[in-house]
Amino acid sequence: MPDFLEITIDKFTFKVATDRFYSKEGVWAKEEKRRVRIGLSDFVQQRSGDVAFAEIKPVGTLLAVTEEVVVVETIKVNIAYLSPVSGKIVEVNPAMTVAPEAINQDPYGTGWLTVIEVADWETERARLLDPQAYFESMKRQAEEEVKKP
Amino acid sequence: MTSPTQKVMIVPCSGIGKAYGTVSREAAYAVTEDLRPTKTRLVPLALLVLGDEDSRTDIASYPVITIDGCKLACAAKMVRQSGGTVVQEFAVLDGYRRHKDLKPQGIAELNEGGQKLACVLAEEVAVVVDGIMSRNHGGENA
Numbered sequence: 001m002p003d004f005l006e007i008t009i010d011k012f013t014f015k016v017a018t019d020r021f022y023s024k025e026g027v028w029a030k031e032e033k034r035r036v037r038i039g040l041s042d043f044v045q046q047r048s049g050d051v052a053f054a055e056i057k058p059v060g061t062l063l064a065v066t067e068e069v070v071v072v073e074t075i076k077v078n079i080a081y082l083s084p085v086s087g088k089i090v091e092v093n094p095a096m097t098v099a100p101e102a103i104n105q106d107p108y109g110t111g112w113l114t115v116i117e118v119a120d121w122e123t124e125r126a127r128l129l130d131p132q133a134y135f136e137s138m139k140r141q142a143e144e145e146v147k148k149p
Numbered sequence: 150m151t152s153p154t155q156k157v158m159i160v161p162c163s164g165i166g167k168a169y170g171t172v173s174r175e176a177a178y179a180v181t182e183d184l185r186p187t188k189t190r191l192v193p194l195a196l197l198v199l200g201d202e203d204s205r206t207d208i209a210s211y212p213v214i215t216i217d218g219c220k221l222a223c224a225a226k227m228v229r230q231s232g233g234t235v236v237q238e239f240a241v242l243d244g245y246r247r248h249k250d251l252k253p254q255g256i257a258e259l260n261e262g263g264q265k266l267a268c269v270l271a272e273e274v275a276v277v278v279d280g281i282m283s284r285n286h287g288g289e290n291a
Contacts, residue, residue: 050220050242075167
């Protein structure tokens with residue numbers, strides 16, 4: 001179980017897992033021996049709402065950084081999320097076809113989206129936010145959301 | 150709970166201003182007014198929230214089916230909190246997952262997909278109502 005940075009804003013509590021890195025949009029990337037598992041942050045899943053479908057690019061797809069990796073349809077919106085790293089998709093979470101609600105229930109665990117084989121993790125990581133930096137960014141976004149009428 | 154069961158209470162979501170909440174209410178209206186009017190009664194969630202005594206008595210006396218718009222499942226939670234027994238929970242989102250072509254949109258007026266999804270859900274609820282009544286009447290489908 002990862003440790004979390006945590007903040008409660010209004011009636012919502014948001015967690016940021018400290019064992020991975022993040023894109024500014026809130027897609028997390030966790031290195032696992034030249035492979036990178038990715039998923040959506042707790043803040044992103046809460047802001048997006050209950051997931052109805054998650055359409056992930058298939059195994060074998062070559063992705064450039066910021067290329068679309070998944071389209072998530074929730075009860076509120078349809079959102080395309082961009083890959084935080086470049087590489088080849090080598091695994092897709094099979095649960096996403098039958099139980100995409102895992103994204104809401106366990107965003108840092110069983111709700112992962114895909115595994116990408118990367119050529120150079122150090123270079124990829126340099127483009128990402130560390131947990132503390134993402135936490136600060138997420139906090140600002142959440143506070144702005146709360147101020148909206 | 151009385152025996153044999155004379156009615157099944159239907160409690161839909163009160164998500165006003167949301168397409169999925171509207172689907173849940175349309176489905177509840179279809180069951181209680183069109184499909185199984187003699188076997189069911191609609192209990193508005195708002196009355197349970199307000200602590201209305203008649204509504205609380207109804208859900209404590211009869212089996213309850215809830216139809217929730219989202220996974221917060223306010224209807225199911227409120228029924229249990231009010232002393233009722235939920236025999237089956239329906240979620241509009243689950244129904245949509247089974248019928249991807251029926252995407253609900255619109256609030257005051259549901260789109261065609263939403264209306265069809267409400268009908269599909271209503272049919273599913275009606276089947277459950279029949280099952281409950283049948284069990285409680287020893288096979289008689291009253």
